[in-house]
Amino acid sequence: MSPAQAMERSYATLKQMLREGAFAPGTRLEAIRLADELGVSMTPVRDVLHRLAGERLVEANSREGFHVPRFTEAMLRDLYEWNSALLIMAARTKRPGEEEKPIAPLWEVPAGADRIAALFARIAAAAPNHEIGDAIAAANDRLHPFRIVEQRILERVEGELEQLITRGSDQPHAIRRYHLRRMRAVPDLLRERGEA
Template sequence: MSPIQAMERSYSALKQMLREGRYAPGARLEANRLAEELGVSMTPVRDVLHRLVGERLIEAASGEGFHVPRLTESELRDLYEWNSALLLIAVRTAREEPQTLSIEDLLGTTADQTALVFDRMASAAPNQEIRASIASASDRLHAFRMLEDTILEPMIGELDEIMIRDQGQPQSIRRYHLRRMRAVPLLLRERDKG
């Protein structure tokens, strides 16, 4: 396997593990253990860890290494608020209809469907910075979205309502995020249990 292949494979695997919340908040990520787990050398793993710091999926502290962020209530609320603001900008500036979801898209988890819906909304916006920022916020929120099914029941129809491009769409986006912002303490408690 080439060094580039090793790095891309390591990046995809580690990013997916972080998105799924496999590591507890505050968990230390040691390059040598990750390299062993992923079956690659430490060099691509170290490069991946630095890349993920840049994406804010992990944090690095001098002398303490890499670790999973431990979001506070206000930080998680801010992240939901940021995601909402970005989506509202994407909707306001969209120059085309977002692609509709296929039957295969609906087979994933609610967290995967949410990421896909928001990605489709972002792709309709002409600004690449907005698209990249929505993708980044989605990655950082994914582990919490995986917990929403148990905390925010029922969620039926929320994503459908958000996808309908009409005058009510901004209110649907805002309502969706406000509901989650109110549930932040419960989401954090549930995440800390796992």
């Protein structure tokens, strides 16, 4: 395997593990141990950890190395607020003709956190500003472990998706309601995730 292939494979694997909550909050991510698990040398893993730190999926400390981030209530509320603002901006600025595109393929995505991420990516893709899409993708990655936990804490999560698919001027309101509900549940989400 070439160094570039080793790095991309390591990046994809570690990013997915972080999104799925495979590591507890605060867990130290040791490059040598991860390299052994992934069957690659330590160099690509170290490079990947730096890349993931740039994406804010990992925290880097010069004395303590790399860790899975720990969220406070304020931090998680801010992230939900940021995600809400980005999605509302995307929904309000979508390109003409996006209203007519079919929604059906979304239901082919497995239920839960992946389906929510796919829906939000679709909303982002309709916006004319691609920076909005990149920011929504980054927020999606950071919120993914909490979206997994949401399924256990909140009722009627799948029903909310139908409201989020609402077309026209109601969509920004549905996006806001979706996020406010989660912002109210932040203490429970952190506790369920092992951060409180």
